[in-house]
Amino acid sequence: MxxxxxxxxxxxxxxxxxxxxxxxxxxxxxxxxxxxxxxxxxxxxxxxxxxxxxxxxxxxxxxxxxxxxxxxxxxxxxxxxxxxxxxxxxxxxxxxxxRLGARLYGHFEDNLDEARAAFDNHAGEYRSLADFAEEITRETGPEIPAALQYYIDWEAMGRDLELNGDVFTITLGFDEVHVFWNR
Structure with a gap:
């Protein structure tokens, strides 16, 4: 050279x-x-x-x-x-x-159309998937009696949402989890 x-x-x-x-x-x-x-x-x-x-x-x-x-x-x-x-x-x-867009692009194996479409199903940014599970449960379900609130495993519920394919997450940093619905 x-x-x-x-x-x-x-x-x-x-x-x-x-x-x-x-x-x-x-x-x-x-x-x-x-x-x-x-x-x-x-x-x-x-x-x-x-x-x-x-x-x-x-x-x-x-x-x-x-x-x-x-x-x-x-x-x-x-x-x-x-x-x-x-x-x-x-x-x-x-x-x-x-960075969120870039990570979505990688998540969808460099398919820009799918990465763009994912923003239509962006549920928001949360500290954790457990926080997301707690929020949607409290918003959509009946009021949880005070005596039962501490028995709910929000982490397990969030994990189940992801394992069942209801959502996927993009983590950008500590306490910065973006949740997307799989629709």
Whole structure:
């Protein structure tokens, strides 16, 4: 590999926007590093920036590219051959929903449509699944007599809701459990 290789001049990227590093494969296969960080905004804008990067390649007639890196996607996987349409759609989703959206995307095996649809069934954020079980029981059931309240195992009820497939959870941190209905 050419140790004196340089990348294409950097185009200013917004620090808060997910972005991808797109590399010229002709240069890469020739032992040179040539590519560019590009904000994952609109697919047509990304395609135009890639065309410009390829036109500036040190290798003549460069046509092929690959996504060699990404950042700001909260841990989502991105294939080096992902379409710019799907990358930009994922960037929008992650910008809108943050880590929770990214974790949902992974939960649904990188299916963005299913991750989006899950928000229609978001029951809310709770300290634990037991807190969720207690809340829905108190909201939907008859009043629990004071003498019986301490005999109810809310943890078991929450666990049963999840084991029975009624809900699934995404845990983002201590005391931050997001509960989703499986509908």
């Amino acid at each position: 050419d140790t004196n290789a340089t990348a294409a001049p950097a185009v200013p990227c917004r620090a808060d926007r997910p972005r991808i590093y797109v590399a010229c494969l002709a240069a890469y296969n020739g032992g040179r590093l040539h590519g560019q960080w590009i904000d994952a905004t609109e697919p047509d804008e990304v395609r135009e920036e890639v065309r410009t990067m390829l036109a500036d390649s040190p290798e003549p007639d460069a046509e092929e590219w690959a996504i060699h890196d990404h950042e700001g996607f909260e841990g989502c996987r991105i294939s080096e051959w992902a379409s710019f349409d799907s990358v930009c759609a994922l960037a929008d989703f992650v910008e809108q929903h943050g």
